[in-house]
Amino acid sequence: MANVTPMSSGSSTPSPNRKALQRSGVSWTDDLPVCKYSDVGIVPNAVYLPDGKTMEAHQYSDYSFNFRAENGCYLYGLFDGHDGVKAAHFAASRLPAELLLGQINPSYNPPDSSIRKVLYQSFSIVERGFFESIDDALAKKTYMQTQIPHRLTREAVKERCPELHARITALDNEIKGGTTAVVALVINNKLFVANVGECRAVLCQLNAAQNYLEVQQLSVDHNIYQNQELARLKNLGINIEKLQNRGKLGINECARCIGDYSVKGGYKENEFLRNAISEPSIAEPSITEGLIMDDYPGSFVILMSDDLYKSVQQCDRSVDPNEYIASLTSRQLLVQSSINGAAQAVVEKIAHLHRHHFKSKSMTCRGDMTLIIRNFSHPIGTNAIPKLSFVGGYQGVDEYPVTVPYLPENGITSNFRLVMPKSSMPNQHRPLGSYSSGSPSSGTPTNMPNINPVAGAASTAHNSVHGLSIGPNDDQLEREDEDEGDQFYRCDQDESPKLDANGRVESYIKFDTFFHRQRTKSSDSGRRVAWSKR
Incomplete structure (x- = not known):
């Protein structure tokens, strides 16, 4: 585990310029360029229905950014909202302003202590701003509660004073909501990570010579099962045993977050928390020491929401x-020609894996999944599809040789070419703040590496490259996908395409089933003709 030290609070008052920016409602981050060394992948939550289809249970509540600022400064953030999207949206919009508007100047090579102090204060300022944004609703709720007859429970108020209960409920909806967060800041090629809650940051280093991948978790899981958090909650007077039996602090198991009034100012309304001497949940981040990335050749960093890694855990606890x-x-980076699309490929594979594992259990749910990849020096495209040789053009198109297992009955062979348009659409970045609501295609097979899984959950671990496996092998997935009607595509989409003796790419489409059907149809047709002649 990376060294994480507590920080002194210091001043946490936003500057006048930032206050004006907050009041304006304009997001200055809209003009920040996207970091070209990073990629973001998202898959929305899903409920598996009895008919085999899926539906979203709620609005996608994760927010993220991957910015390139000035003077060699980069900022990445992931905010996993709960009980609504308000807090996640607020934090993702405001936190960059607390870090990139002059607080840190990379040109002066600031000391690690100054950078970590700014990171610490940014979380405090953002939370304060969030609660200020719901001050009016909190004040109205406090006044409404004074109108409740003495000692009436919430259920009794609903029965005796339905109008008052409805108004308080409406205010609760305005107040509720929190978010966990993980932020990575790169200054002069030095990495700092800060987090609250269960979003993770993981440093990965590929040693190609010795064929292993070193994995080190940089963030801290702030939940009711972590020893440090348990000790803190116990010191507040909370019954830890009852809390763990309940399985959550407020609406989830996180012990730290930004926002969420129900486990902060309103914790007295929770029977499991009302005996605490102060607010059970806090927004104090754990912050790593600065890591000089030149010391980690072959490395990349991933930021991920808790539902991404928990989906893997649900499928196989031993991995x-x-x-x-x-x-x-790592595998996606090696097989793709650029980093674009790598994160989306990973989250879709995990979503497909989870659906495959739980599709027989109707009404099983999976949460929103988000992954940010920031590559530093991991190789990209080493095993990518090789470039095809241009063999000529005709009427505005390019033609490339391609191998097709075509078996005409007359024995005459033909030369086939892959025809490609001369112009193609350029790669476009996904606009920040926009999220796809489409679920991954149920017919897309995943190619999970098929080697014995590695058990354990150490913060730093070594494993052979791409040497973990969950669930069925490729043949099983292929057979199941064929049952669903997707019968003509190979499942080894991540494997590097091999060239034949003539230097052509082997076919990525299976014609076996097609030929079998054609022969079957021909035989049936011949029998029908023979029968009609009788």
């Missing part, structure tokens, strides 16, 4: 999710 996701990510 370390950090290692598994790092292995998938």
Whole structure:
């Protein structure tokens, strides 16, 4: 585990310029360029229905950014909202302003202590701003509660004073909501990570010579099962045994977050928390020491929401999710010609894996999944599809040789070419703040590496590259996908394409089933003709 030290609070008052920016409602981050060394992948939550289809249970509540600022400064953040999207959206919009508007100047090579202090204060300022944004609703709720007859329970108020109960409920909806967060800041090629809650940051380093991937978790899981958090909650007077039996602090198991009034100012309304001497949940981040990334050749960092790694855990408890996701990510970086799309490929594979594992259990749920990849020096495209040789053009198109297993009955062979348009659409970045609501295609097979899983959950671990496996092998997935009607595509989409003796790419489409059907149809047709002649 990276060295994490507590920080003194210091001043946490936003500057006048930042206050004016907050009041304006304009997001200055809209003009920040996207970091070209990073990629973001998202898959929304899903409920598996009895008919085999899926539906979203709630609005996608994760927010993220991957910015390139000035003077060699980069900022990445992931905010996993709960009980609504308000807090996650607020934090993702405001936190960059607390870090990139002059607080840190990379040109002066600031000491680690100053950078860590700014990171610490940014979380405090953002939370304060969030609660200020709901001050009016809190004041109205406090006044409404004074109108409740003495000692009436919430259920009794609903029955005796339905109008008052409805108004208080409406105010509760305005107040509720919190978010966990993980932020990575890169200054002069030095990495700092800060987090509250269960979003993770993981450092991954590929040693290609010795064929292993070193995985180190940089963040801290702030939940009711972590020893440090348990000790803190116990010192507040909370019954730890009852809390763990309940399985959550407020609406989830996180012990730290930004926002969430129900476990902060309103914790007295929770029977499991009302005996605490102060607010049970806090927004104090754990912050790593600065890591000089030149000391980690072959490295990349991933930021991920808790539902991403928990989906892996739900499928196989014996597999370390950090290692598994790092292995998938490394594999995608190696087989793709650029980093674009790598994160989306990883989250879709895990979503498909989870659906495959739980599709027989209707009404099983999976949460929103988000993954940010920031590559430093991990190789990209080493095993990518080789470039095809241009063999000529005709009427505005380019033609490339391609191998097709075509078996005409007359024995005459033909030369086939892959025809490609001369112009293609350029790669476009996904606009920040926009999120896809589409679920991954149920017919897309995943190619999970098929080697014995590695058990354990150490913060730092070594495993052979791409050496973790969960669930069925490729043949099983292929057979199941064929049952669903997707019968013509190979499942080894992540494997590097091989060239034949003529230097052509082997076919990525299976024609076996097609030929079998054609022969079957021909035989049936011949029998029908023979029968009609009788």
